[in-house]
Amino acid sequence: MESKVLAVISYDGSKFYGMQKQPNKKTIQGEIELALNKLNINSIVQHAGRTDKGVHALNQVISFTIPNFWDLNKLQTSLNKIIHPYIHIKKIKFIKNDFNPRFNAKKRSYRYIISPIFSPHKADYETYYDKKINIELLKKAIKKFEGTYDFEYFAKTGSEVNNYIRTIYKTDIIEYKNKVILKIIGNGFLRGQIRIITNFLLMINENKLTIDDLQKQLNKEQLFTKHLAPPNGLYLERIWY
Template identity: 70%
Template sequence: MESQVLKAVISYDGSKFYGMQKQPGKKTIQGEIEHALTKLNIISEVKHAGRTDRGVHALNQVISFDSPYFWEIEKLQNSLNKILHPYIHIKKLSKAPQNFNPRFDAKKRSYRYLISPIFSPHTADYVTYYPKNINYPLLKESLRILKGRHNFEYFAKTGSSVNSYVREIYHTDIFEYKNLTVIKIVGNGFLRGQIRIIVDFLLKINEDVLSLNDLKAQLNGKLISKHLAPPNGLYLERIWY
């Protein structure tokens, strides 16, 4: 039976899963969506634009899968959402070219990281608790250093298997919104753990444990600090094609 390629924009609560990518014996976003498809007698591998770690959320992750032509798109979206509810939600489902690849066709991606000085058990899975004053001018300058094309090898998880560690960051920002500190980074692509390692580095600069010169040195190939900020404050925000 001939099939159509469908593109879905999805959001999910990453605190309920062991990450995006399917893993044996673990509850993952990819695994849950493929399971939902099988309930509708659709057997297809789900491809995704980016692998998010356990506990990391998405506002607009992009996936693709094959579907028989007889499925009407709106009905399929509603049927999948009923099965996936409440922690995964398909925001938009549409036809895509047969050769569409959500990972390799992406032009740029944005992430945001949320930090709160106020602890609440109700938001603990969704923001990172950090009870210290933020030096916004200092961290804005730190983020400006990251802009441009760099080798981010020492800002990637150990064991990352990639052809190149070079990535380009187009835009950065840090600002206060209500009681939250929001860090935003837009780039052509990101390595595993890159945003979380950057955020940890920034917070150490904020505490005067590390300096702007340390940040420049690590970008230039000297390992200074390589630790992951907690996953719960990280959101895959948007992907452009």
């Protein structure tokens, strides 16, 4: 007999080609499935969100099935020894068999870290941006994203989804030490959505686009840009169920 478990994991996305398993590429899902196989557990890992290459996670949620004889503390320790040091299982618990980490999620939050100081030691973990940021302007701009919209113009071209309608509940821009951190909470996000939003905001900061332009693209009246900000500053922060 088998049971389903939920695990909360964190990972350094700079070492992988994203969350989702891909042929001949090192991915988080792929590495965890390999680790499970080493423990004679043949299970497909489900995940709450398909983060891109270079994107990090503080609290990604996954699920998989295990034989009933496993002790969860021992399983967590054994898996962490194999997947160390760039993936870490923070918590693991039993869950109902019909649980799906993606479709059962109610809310997700992301953060994007921008730094005015370049450091080669932090280059994979924050986005270097050498222009002065007009915090008040960007706080006003990011609030425009709050609400329910068809975000097709803020999604990667070629995204395979049934619809582009998503709700963003809360946004914020925080100054922390010398960094600027964007925070966005929503019911779900499209591929590339946070990075396209971030790039648009930085273009507003540079007076290359305006808040009116943002509203037009949000309303699908005009497409100005779908360029993505770099992945290294982006973190999947938390998922609510």
